[in-house]
Each structure stands twice: as structure tokens, then as C-alpha cells.
Amino acid sequence: MARIVMKFGGTSMAGSERIRGVAARVKREIDAGNEVAVVVSAMAGETDRLVGFCREASPLADPREYDVVVAAGEQVTSGLLAIALQAAGVPARSWLGWQLPVHSSSAHSVARIEGIETDGVLAAMARGEVAVVPGFQGLSAENRITTLGRGGSDTSAVALAAALKADRCDIYTDVDGVYTTDPRIVPRARKLDRITYEEMLELASVGAKVLQTRSVELAMKEKVRVQVLSSFSDAPGTLVVDEDEEMERELIAGVAYDKNEAKVTLVGVPDRPGVVAAIFGPLADANVNVDMIVQNIAKGEGTTDVTFTVPRTQLPLSLDVLGKAHGDIGHAQVLSDANVAKISVVGVGMRSHAGVAATMFRALADRGINIQAITTSEIKVSVLIAEEYVELAVRVLHTAYGLDSEVAA
Amino acid sequence: MARIVMKFGGTSMAGSERIRGVAARVKREIDAGNEVAVVVSAMAGETDRLVGFCREASPLADPREYDVVVAAGEQVTSGLLAIALQAAGVPARSWLGWQLPVHSSSAHSVARIEGIETDGVLAAMARGEVAVVPGFQGLSAENRITTLGRGGSDTSAVALAAALKADRCDIYTDVDGVYTTDPRIVPRARKLDRITYEEMLELASVGAKVLQTRSVELAMKEKVRVQVLSSFSDAPGTLVVDEDEEMERELIAGVAYDKNEAKVTLVGVPDRPGVVAAIFGPLADANVNVDMIVQNIAKGEGTTDVTFTVPRTQLPLSLDVLGKAHGDIGHAQVLSDANVAKISVVGVGMRSHAGVAATMFRALADRGINIQAITTSEIKVSVLIAEEYVELAVRVLHTAYGLDSEVAA
Incomplete structure (x- = not known):
């Protein structure tokens, strides 16, 4: 038995059909006897839509209210995945950022996670229930919703994996791993089975945008074993590990x-x-x-x-x-x-x-x-x-x- | 000076242009020296969209997760109105259902409001800040989001007006008041200046769907003076009062x-x-x-x-x-x-x-x-x-x- 955090990005959550696909993947880990927490992004395009509303309301939107608006995207997908999991026969519930809570700094729209309370989630996972956590969200000391900045759900997943002392943090995305270079330029590019945190950081900062940089930094600091793999295939992914x-x-x-x-x-x-x-x-x-x-x-x-x-x-x-x-x-x-x-x-x-x-x-x-x-x-x-x-x-x-x-x- | 709760429905909140219009109306009450709390619905069509997602995820969606999903619509508009008010020079902040909190029963998707804590909101209003409250939302004793059932935002507004001991609860909608009958059938139908709670209840239950029935019952019980008026004109509305x-x-x-x-x-x-x-x-x-x-x-x-x-x-x-x-x-x-x-x-x-x-x-x-x-x-x-x-x-x-x-x- 392992304790696993699975993270699904916006393209994996785009629409009911794909959410059912995600539920099926999560069910496989549960059926294999693992304890699972899932971190979800908003549906592809949804965060852009919400950000657009904020800009229309005011070019200088109050970041505290901006966070209230944009956090709604992940709230929706976390509820929907919990429903889809239950429909697949897997006990599940959503744990919103303010419910865990995910304590964060008060730097609205670019907040940093300061700590995650896990008692409730661990108890739920121990009785076989999947904890579905919206990525990107935190709660400030002033009891207000914060967000971690664009792409922050990767960081949410790694932080949750660290807090839960998870054996692995699987990041499901629309590519099936990290390649030696861009396969569009070099058809003979190879998918790497393993890569170190440091290499991942250097590759990310020069344009291989598979994982958000902050999430890799955090994984390195907390020694979280991160795996990058595809939501749309069963191919093995790339493991990001310590040197x-x-x-x-x-x-x-x-x-x-x-x-x-x-x-x-x-x-x-x-x-x-x-x-x-x-x-x-x-x-x-x-x-x-x-x-x-x-x-x-x-x-x-x-x-x-x-x-x-x-x-x-x-x-x-x-x-x-x-x-x-x-x-x-x-x-x-x-x-x-x-x-x-x-x-x-x-x-x-x-x-x-x-x-x-x-x-x-x-x-x-x-x-x-x-x-x-x-x-x-x-x-x-x-x-x-x-x-x-x-x-x-x-x-x-x-x-x-x-x-x-x-x-x- | 009066203390007023203003409530705006989905058509009033449908898009940035209309939200700016709502902000302008709220500003007028503030400029007149009043203390104001605003209750908002989701953008027209948004709740249907979210309900549709839930049905697609499962025909028998867990009502606790359904509430997590559908409550997002009002969360978005409350943040956007706060932004629009600030852009109009009016201090404002959103107070989500779980932040006030609005205590409710645990009957998810059809919850009843049991009490609203108002200390924070009253202090904010006293210093000239508009409190923007998403309608339709509550918080159960289990610390989970509840919703009050379709049309529940009218009830939220009346309940908030009662809790704040407001002088008036103005319900802005897409009609400009209550008529003696359907003006499409009788062109000489007259707008009523006043109507009693009891009459409003009987008219509502036989098809004059201006206010949600539960909100009128609550207004009658709590003796809240409700005014129905149009978001799109300055015509005086209909006051719903005690006999x-x-x-x-x-x-x-x-x-x-x-x-x-x-x-x-x-x-x-x-x-x-x-x-x-x-x-x-x-x-x-x-x-x-x-x-x-x-x-x-x-x-x-x-x-x-x-x-x-x-x-x-x-x-x-x-x-x-x-x-x-x-x-x-x-x-x-x-x-x-x-x-x-x-x-x-x-x-x-x-x-x-x-x-x-x-x-x-x-x-x-x-x-x-x-x-x-x-x-x-x-x-x-x-x-x-x-x-x-x-x-x-x-x-x-x-x-x-x-x-x-x-x-x-």
C-alpha cells in the first residue's frame, strides 16, 4: 500500500467525459489498495474566463476579490470529481482550501503555502475515502481566500504530498513525460525515465514547461518524489528524483x-x-x-x-x-x-x-x-x-x- | 441615514456592463448616506450551467458536492461586484457564506438559514464599506457549503435584512414591481404601490413569480419591509408590507x-x-x-x-x-x-x-x-x-x- 497524491491539470478536467476518465484512473489506484488524495485544476479555459471578468470589472482589480473570483474554477472541478468518483463506486469528498485549511501568506494572487492541516484528510483517506482538493487555493490569516498564481496547482499538489508524507506525487498532464528535447524539432528525442530536480529546474526555466518551477523547487526542498505522466495514455512517465x-x-x-x-x-x-x-x-x-x-x-x-x-x-x-x-x-x-x-x-x-x-x-x-x-x-x-x-x-x-x-x- | 439590503438577480448581474450598472445603483445609496449590504445572484444562465455539469457527472449527484459546485456562481459575482464598486470609488468587500457565516441546516441543496453572524459586516458597513454577500449560500454545522434551493437568493436577502435589522430590503429584478395582473394580457394592468405579505404569497403561489415564496414568508415572519423594483429603470417599485x-x-x-x-x-x-x-x-x-x-x-x-x-x-x-x-x-x-x-x-x-x-x-x-x-x-x-x-x-x-x-x- 502506498499513499499517493495525484494531480490533474486543466485539459484533464475539461468536461464531464474527461472528468469521468480521471475518476477511472483514481479508482485504479484505490483498487490497488492505495490511499489517494487528488489535486485538481480548473477546466481548461475557465481561469482565463474568470480573469477576463475581473479585468472587465476593473483593470486594477483588488487582488483579494480577484482571488475570490478565480478560485471558483477549482471549486467547481473538485466538487464534480467527487461526484464522478462516487458514481464510479469510490467514496470521495471535496476539501476546499479554506476547509483543510491550506494556510498561506496574504500575498493575494501570488500567495505562498505556509502549512496544510491534514488531520481530517488523513482520517478520511485511512477509511478508503478519496480526498479531492482544489489546487491553486489557500486561506490567509485574515480568513480570506488566496490563490497561488497561475500554474499554482502543481505547487498545491507537491505541498500536499509533503504534508501527507506521500510516497509519490503523480502529476498528470497533456504530455507523457519529460523529453531530452522538443520532439517537434527532433523526432528522435527520448522520453527520460528519470531526471533530477536540478535538471528539471534548469529545463523548466529554459522553456520545457511541463511543471511549474515553484513546484519543482518545493519538491526538491521537501524531497517529494514527483512523477510526470499523461492523462491520456498508460505510458510510464518521467520520475523527478533526488540526485x-x-x-x-x-x-x-x-x-x-x-x-x-x-x-x-x-x-x-x-x-x-x-x-x-x-x-x-x-x-x-x-x-x-x-x-x-x-x-x-x-x-x-x-x-x-x-x-x-x-x-x-x-x-x-x-x-x-x-x-x-x-x-x-x-x-x-x-x-x-x-x-x-x-x-x-x-x-x-x-x-x-x-x-x-x-x-x-x-x-x-x-x-x-x-x-x-x-x-x-x-x-x-x-x-x-x-x-x-x-x-x-x-x-x-x-x-x-x-x-x-x-x-x- | 438608513440601513438597506439591496438584492440583484441573475439578469442584473449578467456580464461586466450590467455589474457596473449595479455598482452605480449601490453608489447612489452610499452617496445618500446610507449603510448598504448587497446580496447577489449568479450570472443569468450560470447556475443552469453548473447544475448541468453535476448531472453529467452523475444523475444522482451527492447534494453536498452539488452545493460545492453550484455555490461557485454566486462566489464569482460577489467578487466581481466588490471589484466594480471599488472601481467606482466605493469601499467594498465580499463576505462569502462561510465567512459571515450564514449558518444553515444540513439539508444540502434545500438548506434553511438558521442564523447569520453579522458582527464583521456591521462593523464594515459602519465605516462606509459595502458588504457584498453571495445569495443562495450557507454553511452547515459540519463546516460544509450548503445552498438554499433555486431562487434562494431572495431568501438570503430577506434573512440578511432581518439579521441586520435593516430599514428596507430592495429586491432588484427584471420587472419593475407587482402588477394587478399580467400586463401581457391586460394592457391596463396597474403597478401596485403596496401589497401585503399575504397577498404577495397568494399571488406568487398562483403564478406571479416576482419573489420566491419562502422569502415572502420569511419577510412576513420577520417583518422585513421588502421593495420590488427594476434594475433597468428608475421607476418606483412595489412595497411589500404588513397589513x-x-x-x-x-x-x-x-x-x-x-x-x-x-x-x-x-x-x-x-x-x-x-x-x-x-x-x-x-x-x-x-x-x-x-x-x-x-x-x-x-x-x-x-x-x-x-x-x-x-x-x-x-x-x-x-x-x-x-x-x-x-x-x-x-x-x-x-x-x-x-x-x-x-x-x-x-x-x-x-x-x-x-x-x-x-x-x-x-x-x-x-x-x-x-x-x-x-x-x-x-x-x-x-x-x-x-x-x-x-x-x-x-x-x-x-x-x-x-x-x-x-x-x-
Whole structure:
């Protein structure tokens, strides 16, 4: 017998037919003798509809009331799944965020879970009843409904799994696991059986949006074994685990890409203390999310060049901010380029293996792909290249690191 | 300064534009220096949508989970109205059923309000904040969401007005008050300035569906002054008041009709003790709502005829039940007629005036309209006639009791 938290996303809950399908999957775990709690998202499209109502009511909606409105989507699906489970012969009840309760901070619309009371749910699960918990919801110290931010249901599921000391947290989604890269670009991409939390975080932040980043951080911190798998097939998924569990470690877990970046270069920046702060302080104040930052050593004439990337949608704002800060920075010129993309190779194996970066640079050079900037972390190497080479670069690297499967997907 | 509860129905809350209109109306009461609590329904059509989901999940949905699902509609509109009020410069917050809380019985989907805690709301209202309360919702002793049954928001509003000791409970709807009869049939129908609770109850139960019956009963019991008025015009509405307040009393408040009845006559029923129980017991067990019942004295041969009406949709069921009970009843024959209608004249004035019924019978006889059955109460006379005469009968009676206005509506 195991204690399992199952989480179903919006596409899995979209309509009565699919909710019955979810109930059937939950029933299988119960029939296998497991204790089960289920975390559900709102029906696909419902949260957008509710957010739209709030915006129409006021562009500056009070986040406390926004939370009252948008939390309704998960309330509906939790009740419906409890009904569908009962219809399938499985005892079940819904436990709303304020009923458990899921204690959260008071940062409405972006609240953080602070603790989950589980006595009632554990007692219900012990007598064979499925606990259906709406994701995304919390309760503030002021007794008001909070929500955790878009995609927060993954975090709800992991937090509940941690609080229940569950053996596993199964996240059912519309993909059947985590792949070595985007199968639309590389048909020979392989589904990973296992991936570490750290790799998952790096892959998520560079565009493999299978799990919400916060949920992976929480799973890593609380050591929750997370499994990503499909609601629509019975294929085994990908297990996200601690590095210690990852026995047969691959050098590289995957190749990710991100086309949503733009490059900015400040030419002729005076090489003096505080000049970097003069650049990035105003950008931070304007809520620009700067990603890669590259600064070379000063040239002979006492100036340097600084290159960084920003989200493509924030490029006009960034140029505007830099224009206003020109007096403080004292740069000679601003260059910008929106036609860039970031390619990253990610893997905990590179900690103990030299030559990962060199393999990357050589493989790209062999195809004549120019590298515009490089950043590295302990388990990731990222390069910036011209956008038109993205697909080629991903395929070349996927092959170079030996990730191709025997057969095309 | 007055303390007012305003209630807005589903058509008043259908979409952002209308919700802004509601906010503007509420603002007017605040600007006039009043303390205001608002009770809202779900957007028109939303409760049907949610009920539909429940039915699809299971025809026999657990009423506790049904309540979780359908209560979401009012939760959404309460948050949206709070946002819209703030956007209009009026401090406001939503108070959900479980937050006040609105204590109710545990009869899920048809719960009764047992008490409303008002400390928080009263304090908020005293500092100029509008309290927005979703109608229809309660909280059971088991800490679970309950709902009050369809149309329950009127009852929520009256109960809140009673708990707050409000000066007035204004029910905004899509009609602008209570009329002497259906203006579609009688263009000279007049809007009543005032009507007593008792008259309102009799009119509601015979088809003038402006207020939910339970809400009028509660208003009468708690002596809440209810005003019915339109969300879409500034015309004065109809005040529903205690009989003592009703100074210039009309003889007749209105003429109502109901085309949803069917007539059943049992011919040759043995005239012995218990035979009436043998007829209506099985019908009650089958949940048939019997309305008018007429039994004449026994004829010479020791038998009698019993006539009664049932909802037209329940006629086949009723005939089935009577067929099975034939052995116990021992009647000679069953006659039924679905082409009947009930016409009622209602007014507290008839308590002290003779001749109201006689006027009715003569007016109908003058037009050759045959009366098939008669029932009377203290403030109502109802007759059953052939359905094709309904419009003629309503017009004739409206004129006979002097209810016609000077000008056509």
C-alpha cells in the first residue's frame, strides 16, 4: 500500500467525459489498495474566463476579490470529481482550501503555502475515502481566500504530498513525460525515465514547461518524489528524483531552447566601480527580467562592453530605460538584436565530466553556427545564437551528446 | 441615514456592463448616506450551467458536492461586484457564506438559514464599506457549503435584512414591481404601490413569480419591509408590507392565473370514512402536488365525486398512481382534463367585504364562462375554467373589480 497524491491539470478536467476518465484512473489506484488524495485544476479555459471578468470589472482589480473570483474554477472541478468518483463506486469528498485549511501568506494572487492541516484528510483517506482538493487555493490569516498564481496547482499538489508524507506525487498532464528535447524539432528525442530536480529546474526555466518551477523547487526542498505522466495514455512517465537516486546518470539530460529573448549590448561603458549597478538597477526597477549577462575585461582605453538578454516583449521598455539612464552609465552606444535564441544543455553529469562545453562549441562551429554569448552554471551551458539556427543547433547537439533514440517518435 | 439590503438577480448581474450598472445603483445609496449590504445572484444562465455539469457527472449527484459546485456562481459575482464598486470609488468587500457565516441546516441543496453572524459586516458597513454577500449560500454545522434551493437568493436577502435589522430590503429584478395582473394580457394592468405579505404569497403561489415564496414568508415572519423594483429603470417599485401599514386598502390586489394545472375527477367514490386518505395518500407518496380539492356531499346511492387539480406535467403519474390504488378507493370511473386553467382574485380587503366571490361568478357567467370548480381562502377566490377562456376571464375580472388604469401600459 502506498499513499499517493495525484494531480490533474486543466485539459484533464475539461468536461464531464474527461472528468469521468480521471475518476477511472483514481479508482485504479484505490483498487490497488492505495490511499489517494487528488489535486485538481480548473477546466481548461475557465481561469482565463474568470480573469477576463475581473479585468472587465476593473483593470486594477483588488487582488483579494480577484482571488475570490478565480478560485471558483477549482471549486467547481473538485466538487464534480467527487461526484464522478462516487458514481464510479469510490467514496470521495471535496476539501476546499479554506476547509483543510491550506494556510498561506496574504500575498493575494501570488500567495505562498505556509502549512496544510491534514488531520481530517488523513482520517478520511485511512477509511478508503478519496480526498479531492482544489489546487491553486489557500486561506490567509485574515480568513480570506488566496490563490497561488497561475500554474499554482502543481505547487498545491507537491505541498500536499509533503504534508501527507506521500510516497509519490503523480502529476498528470497533456504530455507523457519529460523529453531530452522538443520532439517537434527532433523526432528522435527520448522520453527520460528519470531526471533530477536540478535538471528539471534548469529545463523548466529554459522553456520545457511541463511543471511549474515553484513546484519543482518545493519538491526538491521537501524531497517529494514527483512523477510526470499523461492523462491520456498508460505510458510510464518521467520520475523527478533526488540526485542520489539517479543511479545510471546520463551526462546530459536534455537540450532546451528559448526563442523569447532579445540581446542588448552597451558599447564603450566606462570601466569604473558601480557602473554595472547603474545599468541593471534601473532595469530591475522597471521589472525587466534580465537573463544572461556577459561582461568582458576592460579594453585598453578604459572602457568595456556589456551584453545581456531580456524577454523580447520587454526590449522596447529596456531601451527606453537605458536611454534615460545614459547620463549615469556614460556608454558610447546601444546595440540591440531581437533575432536571437538561447540554446542550453543541461545535466548533473557535467559536474564531474570535463569537456561538455567544448563538445557544444565544436558541434556548433562545425555547422558554421556563430556563438554570440556564453553563460554557464554548475549543471548548464547556455549559448546565444541567431534565431534562424535554432532547430539546426538543437538537432546537432542532441546527436552530439548521444541523446538520439533508436527510432523516431 | 438608513440601513438597506439591496438584492440583484441573475439578469442584473449578467456580464461586466450590467455589474457596473449595479455598482452605480449601490453608489447612489452610499452617496445618500446610507449603510448598504448587497446580496447577489449568479450570472443569468450560470447556475443552469453548473447544475448541468453535476448531472453529467452523475444523475444522482451527492447534494453536498452539488452545493460545492453550484455555490461557485454566486462566489464569482460577489467578487466581481466588490471589484466594480471599488472601481467606482466605493469601499467594498465580499463576505462569502462561510465567512459571515450564514449558518444553515444540513439539508444540502434545500438548506434553511438558521442564523447569520453579522458582527464583521456591521462593523464594515459602519465605516462606509459595502458588504457584498453571495445569495443562495450557507454553511452547515459540519463546516460544509450548503445552498438554499433555486431562487434562494431572495431568501438570503430577506434573512440578511432581518439579521441586520435593516430599514428596507430592495429586491432588484427584471420587472419593475407587482402588477394587478399580467400586463401581457391586460394592457391596463396597474403597478401596485403596496401589497401585503399575504397577498404577495397568494399571488406568487398562483403564478406571479416576482419573489420566491419562502422569502415572502420569511419577510412576513420577520417583518422585513421588502421593495420590488427594476434594475433597468428608475421607476418606483412595489412595497411589500404588513397589513397594518396598508392604509388605503384596495378590495382586490390582483388577478392571477395558472395554466399549469390539470383536473382529475373520481366518479362514484364510496362514501365511507378513510376514502379521501386512500386517494391522496398514494398521490402524496408519489410527490404529486395536489392543489384544489373539491368534494361534494354524497349522492343518494352512497357514493360521491371527488375533483382535484395536479400540475399538468404530473397528470400521467397521477393517473398511474390512481390506477394502482383502485382496489383501495373503489371508484367507478376516472375523468381527467388537461385543458383547464385556474383564475384567482386576491386581496386582504375581501376579509371585511361580502360579495367578492359573487362579483366573480356573475362577471364570468355574463360572458358564458363555465366554472368547473371553486375554492376559497380568507383572501383568495379561485375558480377552474376551460383554458381557452383564460385571457378573456382575466380581462373581465380586472375590469369588474375596478383595477383598470386610466391609460394602457
